[in-house]
Every structure is written in structure tokens, then in C-alpha cells.
Amino acid sequence: MSFSATDAAFEGFRVVRRHPVTALIWGLAYLVLYVATFGLGAGQWAAIMASAQTLEQSSNPSPEEMMALGQAYMGLLVWLAPLGLVIGAVLSAAVARSVLRPAENAWGYLRLGMDEVRVFAVTLAIGVIVGLLCGVLSAIVVAVFGLGVASGQAVMYLLALILGLAAAALVIWLSIKLCLAVPMTIDRRKFTLFESFKATNGQFWPLLGMTIIAVIMSLIVSILGTIISAGTDLATGGISVLAGMDGLSTLDVLARAWPAILVWSVVNALMSALQLAVLYAPFSAAWQGLRDR
Numbered sequence: 001m002s003f004s005a006t007d008a009a010f011e012g013f014r015v016v017r018r019h020p021v022t023a024l025i026w027g028l029a030y031l032v033l034y035v036a037t038f039g040l041g042a043g044q045w046a047a048i049m050a051s052a053q054t055l056e057q058s059s060n061p062s063p064e065e066m067m068a069l070g071q072a073y074m075g076l077l078v079w080l081a082p083l084g085l086v087i088g089a090v091l092s093a094a095v096a097r098s099v100l101r102p103a104e105n106a107w108g109y110l111r112l113g114m115d116e117v118r119v120f121a122v123t124l125a126i127g128v129i130v131g132l133l134c135g136v137l138s139a140i141v142v143a144v145f146g147l148g149v150a151s152g153q154a155v156m157y158l159l160a161l162i163l164g165l166a167a168a169a170l171v172i173w174l175s176i177k178l179c180l181a182v183p184m185t186i187d188r189r190k191f192t193l194f195e196s197f198k199a200t201n202g203q204f205w206p207l208l209g210m211t212i213i214a215v216i217m218s219l220i221v222s223i224l225g226t227i228i229s230a231g232t233d234l235a236t237g238g239i240s241v242l243a244g245m246d247g248l249s250t251l252d253v254l255a256r257a258w259p260a261i262l263v264w265s266v267v268n269a270l271m272s273a274l275q276l277a278v279l280y281a282p283f284s285a286a287w288q289g290l291r292d293r
Contacts, residue, residue, distance in 0.1 A: 003289025005209045009209075011281040012280070023274060024273070026091060041079075046245040051072055088123065089116050091110075091276055092280060095280040096185075148160055177196060180286065183288075218278045229267055239261060
């Protein structure tokens with residue numbers, strides 16, 4: 001027994017249509033993340049925007065300018081990454097729950113319990129596995145390309161290209177094989193990672209097709225968000241106004257730019273919630289279609 005890839009790909013829109021308030025609640029969760037991001041690190045965002053603007057205006061950016069931008073980002077990620085992972089796990093669990101346990105719709109399917117802990121662990125494990133694989137494969141491709149540069153042999157460039165394509169195919173294959181781990185974890189109420197390999201046997205191409213459709217739908221939502229943001233940026237100036245506030249304290253930045261930050265956060269929170277449903281719900285729908293196989 002298989003599942004309908006095209007039907008599953010649009011599950012996110014059905015989730016939002018069945019429970020529109022759910023998308024608003026997810027948007028509030030994103031809004032909390034964005035408000036915390038700017039509320040605690042507005043000064044760092046101002047430094048990042050200023051460094052990015054300097055790089056855009058420079059035809060030949062210096063290593064010092066690149067390093068300044070990297071340091072600003074790292075300073076923000078130190079505390080933002082853990083917060084993002086926690087909220088991401090809660091929202092991922094909520095999306096899976098909305099498909100697999102539709103009756104548990106209180107609070108927009110949001111919970112703080114062992115389901116979320118397990119999803120956090122599964123998501124972190126997948127990130128580490130895929131990240132390590134990408135790192136190793138990238139190092140091999142770069143090394144082969146470097147040999148081509150050193151030796152001047154065209155065959156090494158061709159080999160690097162072939163290895164790069166093979167590496168990309170391997171990462172895609174592994175990602176598809178692990179794509180059902182989160183919905184299976186929610187459905188079975190236990191840590192489930194490599195069981196996704198067995199569940200996806202013989203389903204690679206349908207799952208890949210479903211993923212491509214979901215990504216395309218997500219891009220359409222992103223374009224819609226960009227259009228809406230363009231209109232709000234004209235009214236408030238957008239968060240690009242932070243570039244002129246580099247060196248100010250967080251409180252000073254918030255006092256001067258809070259309208260732009262608030263409007264940007266609200267618009268992007270709602271768009272992020274819709275993208276969350278569009279991208280993640282299809283995998284739960286796919287597992288739902290396959291679990292009785």
C-alpha cells in the first residue's frame with residue numbers, strides 16, 4: 001500500500017482550512033520568538049544590518065569586514081539557536097499532532113511535554129547526522145577541487161563536479177529516508193529515528209515528489225509574504241532602518257525602531273506559520289497513509 005503524493009503535498013493547506021485559528025496560534029508562537037530575538041538582541045541586529053549594508057556597498061570587501069559580520073552573527077546565534085530549536089520542536093510536534101491526532105486541537109495543538117522532548121531529540125539527531133555528512137562530503141569535494149587547481153588537470157575539475165552531484169544526491173536520499181521520523185515519533189509516542197528507513201522503503205520517489213511540491217508551495221507563500229512585507233516596509237521603513245543605529249544600545253534601538261520591528265515581526269510570524277504547515281504537514285499525511293501498510 002502506498003499513499004497519494006499529490007494529496008499529501010497539500011495537507012498543510014487543509015490543516016489551515018480546517019482550523020484557521022490554529023495558524024494564528026502558531027503565528028503567535030513565532031511572534032514570541034521574533035519579539036524575543038529583537039527584544040534581547042536589537043543592538044546586535046543593528047550591527048549585523050550595518051555590516052551587511054557595508055558589504056553590499058563594497059566592490060571588494062576586506063577580510064576584516066567579513067569577519068565583523070561573522071562575529072555579529074555568531075554573537076546572536078549563541079543564545080538564539082537554542083531558543084529556535086525549542087520553539088521549532090514545539091511547532092513541529094503541533095503540526096504532526098494536527099494531522100495524526102486532529103481531536104487534540106486545544107491551544108492550536110501546542111503542548112509542552114514528552115512528545116516535544118522526543119521531537120527535539122529526533123530533530124537534533126537528524127540535524128547532526130545530515131550536518132556531519134554534508135561536512136565530510138563537502139571536505140572531499142573541496143579537496144578534489146583543490147587538487148585540480150594545484151595540478152591544472154581538467155579531469156580533476158570534472159571529478160569534483162561528479163563528486164559534488166553525487167554528494168548532493170546522497171544528502172537528498174538520506175533526508176528523504178529520515179523524513180518520517182518526526183511524525184512517527186508523535187504517532188508512536190516514543191523516540192523514533194531509524195525506523196523511518198523501513199517505513200520509506202519503496203517510497204523514495206513519491207516522497208521526493210511530495211517534498212518538491214511542498215517546497216514549491218512554500219516558495220509561493222514566501223513570495224506572497226515578500227509582497228506584503230514590501231507594502232509594510234514602505235510605511236515603516238522595515239528592519240533595514242536598524243543599519244543606521246549601529247552602536248546604540250538595545251533599549252535605544254527599540255525606542256527608535258519599535259514600529260518597524262513590530263510590523264515586520266507580525267507579518268513574518270503569520271507567513272512563517274503558514275509555511276510551517278505547508279512544509280511539515282505533508283510528511284505527517286504521508287506517514288498516515290503508510291502506517292497501516
